Amino acid sequence: MNQVSTQQLASWLDSTLQPQRFKDYCPNGLQVEGKTAIRHIITGVTASQALLEAAIERNADAILVHHGWFWKNENPVVRGPKRERLALALRHNLNVFAYHLPLDAHVALGNNAQLGRVLGLEPELDEDGNPRRCGPDNLVWLGRCPGGKTLEEFGSDICNALQRRPLLVGNPQQKIQRIAWCTGGAQSMMEAAVAEGVDAYLTGEASEPTFHLSRETGTAFIGAGHHATERYGVQALGRAIADAFPIQVDFIDIDNPI
Structure with missing residues (x-):
């Protein structure tokens, strides 16, 4: 059965x-x-x-x-x-x-891994071949944005991929090569990303201090939406469940502009 x-x-x-x-x-x-x-x-x-x-x-x-x-x-x-x-x-x-956090963090099925896949980001790897991460619980991923796109160009790619126009803070013509990202409401983790010397930090939400930290450090900030950045981990987990067990698994997106 x-x-x-x-x-x-x-x-x-x-x-x-x-x-x-x-x-x-x-x-x-x-x-x-x-x-x-x-x-x-x-x-x-x-x-x-x-x-x-x-x-x-x-x-x-x-x-x-x-x-x-x-x-x-x-x-x-x-x-x-x-x-x-x-x-x-x-x-x-x-x-x-x-x-919650366990689904953010999983190296294959997690929200961060899956958002990187959707946006075409290339995770940096440590000496053991695992994704390089930083910040609390190692939730922030580090990687590269292929093609050396500008902030404006990368923002357009995000809009097309997530069907949501992101908030961009920084020089639109700034080249985005190294990037850090953490889905959802991880704006408070931007300092950990800045310490890694990345060109941009991407998360779901922004807070008032985010703007100043971005301007004062020269690190571009991208707010791509809490819901929009966290739709993909649970879908990947659902596919894994369907592979492991003979049951029906369906994803339903109750859209949320936040």
Whole structure:
């Protein structure tokens, strides 16, 4: 029969992503327990009400996301939108899997690895042949932008690849050769990238100090969208699940301009 037990899938995901290596802002793994057997999974970026409803409409048994629930320092009271999301999952016996930093970091399936692939970036390798990284938990990737494109040209490539116009800070004619990147809301990690002497730092979001750090260091900054940069890891993970188990896995993109 084309199914996998919920426990077997949870164990495979934990073995693949190794969440115990990270001090994260949320629990990683099976956040809400539903059916004991899974035939159909919906993957997405965030466990929003819209994604839950789409999964229920398609008779899925589980959702797998990058942004799950129960974040550190959030209000623990179960009311309003939080209650509605949780009630939907429980009412329909829907498993909710979520992996945050472990999905960012995975060297093959992770958001950073997959964004580099989508944008045609060439990761730098260390002496062991692993991608060179820096910053907290080694989340920031280091590499090269082939072709020596200008910031303006690379921004146009990003727009075409992600279908979203990025925020560019810096001289539009500046050549971008060495680049550092970290998907999502990693603007605070730009200092680690600057210390590596890169020409540009790419992440999802920007904060007010980002502009000044970029101008004062001469390191171009690219804000390509939190959601837009984090659509690809969960899709790669979904494909790996479909290869490992005889179940249906579908990705649904609930677009978000942030």
